[in-house]
Amino acid sequence: MLNIVLFGPPGAGKGTQSQKLIEKYNLIHLSTGDLLRSEIAAGSELGLKAKSLMDNGILVPDEVVIGMIANKVKEHSTASGFIFDGFPRTVPQAQSLDKLLQENETEITAMLALQVDDEELTNRLLLRGQTSGRPDDQNEELIRKRVQEYNTKTAPVADYYTGQGKFFAVDGIGEIDEIFGQLCQHIDSLKQ
Template sequence: MVNIIMFGPPGSGKGTQSKLLQDKFNIIHLSTGDVCREEIKLATPEGLEAKRLIDGGNFFPDKLAYRIVEKFLDSNNTAKGFVYDGMPRHEGQIEVFDEMLSKRNGVVDLVIELKVEEEILIQRLLKRGESSGRPDDSGREVIIKRLRIYDDVTAPIAKRYKERGVYHSIDAIGSLNNVLDRISLLLEEYLAVEMIPVEVQR
């Protein structure tokens, strides 16, 4: 099983590229947000707890998010691999994430950060905000604030994974297929070296 962390600033395309990798390599795209929303929709015990917190205006705690993700992993324990989109979000989550994988005989194999110039990110998010109506993409000041939070909270995890030798940055400017090709080349090279039997769909 291969475990890939995909991260990057808002608007970098990490969700889109994770879904494309899922289709191409027959691995599972695990979006923390999507998995948690599904638990809420199904009204599971974890979902009901999450809904109570959100409805009360509280932050979604790391501990609950990981419980939900672990439940998802255990229900997909025959998967050939996962691409994680949305975790870990900050340095404090790295050890918990490692422990979660270790309990399932896994490790972080690849960490891929999508790199995009800030002004391009801003324009992408403004355009997305126009079409989706998302309040967090509604204006330049709101977007810049989100980007600063990413720089302060999430970007520092790169240093930790560089120290392990599993970090890679990818130029995420260009067409979806061009960016996918860059990521796929990296993953195919890793799989060839490790000889992990992941089915590639061409």
């Protein structure tokens, strides 16, 4: 089973590249945001718990998110693999994900990190903000705060996977197909 954590700051190109990877390697896309929305829409026990927390302005705790991911992993036990998007964001989440995957007799194959400097990220997000309608992509101060938040809180997850020999950095600046080619080279070298 091929299990990829696609990693990078806001605006690095994860959405674009994940779609290409899903198509090429026949992976199941696990986006924590999508999972939360679908569990809430389905009215599941986890979804109701998440909705109650979110309605009160409280972040959904790791155990709820892990529970949702566990449901999807079990639901797709015969899949070729998964691409994790927006998760894990912290080392405890990465540890929980490892435990969950071990219980399902699989593991993370690689963390592929799209690396883009802060100025390029800011420019990309401001450009995206002109067409996306997302207010968080239209405010330069807010963008810089999001990138800083990523750099301080989420980036340590890369160290966690580096310690396991599963971290691979890819330059996220360039042509979309060139970047995709680099990602595929890493994946194909691991599958041998």
